[in-house]
Amino acid sequence: MVDKKLGGAGLRGQTAGQTALCTVGKTGTGLTYRGYDISDLAAEASYEEVAYLIFHGELPNADQLRAYRAKLAMLRRLPSAVRAALESIPATAHPMDVMRTGCSMLGNLEPERDFTEQQDVADRLLGAMPSIVNYWYRYSHDGERVDLDTGETTLAGHFLHTLKGVPPNDLQRRALDVSLVLYAEHEFNASTFTARVCASTLSDMHSCVTGAIGSLRGPLHGGANEAAMALVERFGTPDEAAEAVRGMLARKEVVMGFGHAIYRESDPRNTIIKAWAERLGKEVGDGTVYPISCAVEEVMWQEKELFANADFFHAAAYHFMGIPTKLFTPIFVCARVCGWAAHVMEQRSDNRIIRPSAEYVGPAPRPFTAMADR
Ligand SMILES: CC(C)(COP(=O)(O)OP(=O)(O)OC[C@H]1O[C@@H](n2cnc3c(N)ncnc32)[C@H](O)[C@@H]1OP(=O)(O)O)[C@@H](O)C(=O)NCCC(=O)NCCS
Structure with missing residues (x-):
């Protein structure tokens, strides 16, 4: 039997590192990003404001927010090779697998050459993820090559617009925006910890995020x-x-x-x-x-x-909001890319490879059994 205090208890209650990004279950309502309570952020801030806050530590002023939104909007288009890859994935595929593939494919075409590019790579993923899932969805389900230049200023608006082919109403736009704020970051959950473990080997951002998508896919987490x-x-x-x-x-x-x-x-x-x-x-x-x-x-x-x-x-x-059920968890990805990337950067800023030990519960040392004796 594995000692319940160790791995058998899912590492519950163990502090596995430090973070300045988020608290879960500690102060106020229990969830804060960079010291701001989630209820205030959900009531007052847009997803782009929150992403800026998580990445840079402070809320943006009006000019910074305008510039950040414009930057993310520029990063929504997909290279033709990514679009071709997405067009080859059948409608029966799991959309989380599509996102994993899209992220990985971007890593081949636009690799993170060194860590000085990390913020740009993170922003690129924020811009590209909604396009990846909806380009595939609309092509595989409706046979349409959706226009990724929606002119929407927010990620929420862009997601709904590309999904439906028409601009969403203001209520839906804000509702999805709030949802993205709620899903943006959540400390050392399974997918974020996956990203940090990958980052601790000094791997690239796309690998960290691809692994995190795989962790989020399961029904005990994002699914x-x-x-x-x-x-x-x-x-x-x-x-x-x-x-x-x-x-x-x-x-x-x-x-x-x-x-x-x-x-x-x-x-x-x-x-x-x-x-x-x-x-x-x-x-x-x-x-x-x-x-x-x-x-x-x-x-x-x-x-x-x-x-x-x-x-x-x-x-x-x-x-x-008229969103197909199979796209629910991919929206979680679109939001959480921010938290994952911020944790990758935080891990890199003070890194030591994450390598815990296991309590061995297997057979005692024994002599090798020759083939004839098995
Ligand atoms: C989130 C989750 C994985 C946490 O697991 P955990 O930390 O092991 O949960 P707890 O230790 O609080 O579980 C306490 C007890 O409640 C039960 N329990 C927890 N969540 C349950 C659920 N959603 N439905 C039924 N029983 C549940 C557990 O089986 C356990 O029962 P036991 O004492 O008889 O073994 C678990 O609650 C779960 O599987 N929820 C459903 C999946 C989900 O919604 N995931 C998204 C999380 S944001």
Whole structure:
């Protein structure tokens, strides 16, 4: 048996390094970026402001924000070789695999030659990721080569515009913007830690981000928002949902979108996205998805004191924005590229290769068994 205090407990509670980027579960609502509370950032700031803050340590002034938005907008176009690669990926592919491939392909065409280029590479990935996933999606699903010059000033607007082919309304634009703010950074979660481990070998930014996308893909991490939608869509009424979820808990099934490795009582991102989900639901005249989601949330708290995490109401919010479920986790990537890249830079600024030890629990030393004796 592995000692539960060690790897068998998923390294829970262990401090694995230092960061000046973010706190999780410590002060205020529990989540801060560079000292600013997530509720203030979600209410007042745009994603580009938050990305600037995370990268540079301070909020941008108006000129800095305008320049940063213009820079990111210039970085949305994709090289023809990337577009050709995306066109060769079938509609049946998992969009997270598409993003992993798109990121890796960019690393071949526009490699990070040395670390002095790291901020430009990070910004390029911020600009390119929405284009990568939506170029592939629109080509493979609709046969359309989407125009990546949308003229949108924000990443949120660009994502929705390229996905639908028309400019989104202001409510949807701001709702997605807030979602990107909520997903931008989250300390030493599994995908960020993946990126930092990769960075600690002095590898390049594209490799770090490609690895992080692979970690985010799993349903215990970013994939939870898609799984939450699949769950909610199974039910026709709140009562049906409540009964089914009680059954799932009795069978010890995991209900995606609930619980958290660090937060113990609530996830501060949930109240924010839940309010947006309610607002968006009213806009589209929803009478099922939001009430069913609330019923699931209630039962989870009543039965197990498990609270909805950031992913659960993101499902309803994205659904009301008309975003296909398979693109939910890729939006998480578009936002979290910022956090990953900032952690890569932070790791590089004070690096020692991350190389923990394992407690050995295998056979005792023994003599080699000759082939004839096996
Ligand atoms: C996030 C998660 C991986 C954290 O795992 P963890 O740190 O091991 O969770 P905890 O230690 O708090 O789990 C405590 C207990 O609650 C149970 N539990 C936790 N989350 C649960 C969920 N979503 N559904 C049902 N039971 C859950 C665990 O199985 C455990 O039960 P046990 O004591 O009988 O073994 C886990 O809550 C989970 O799998 N959630 C669903 C996936 C998800 O939403 N991921 C996105 C995270 S932002």
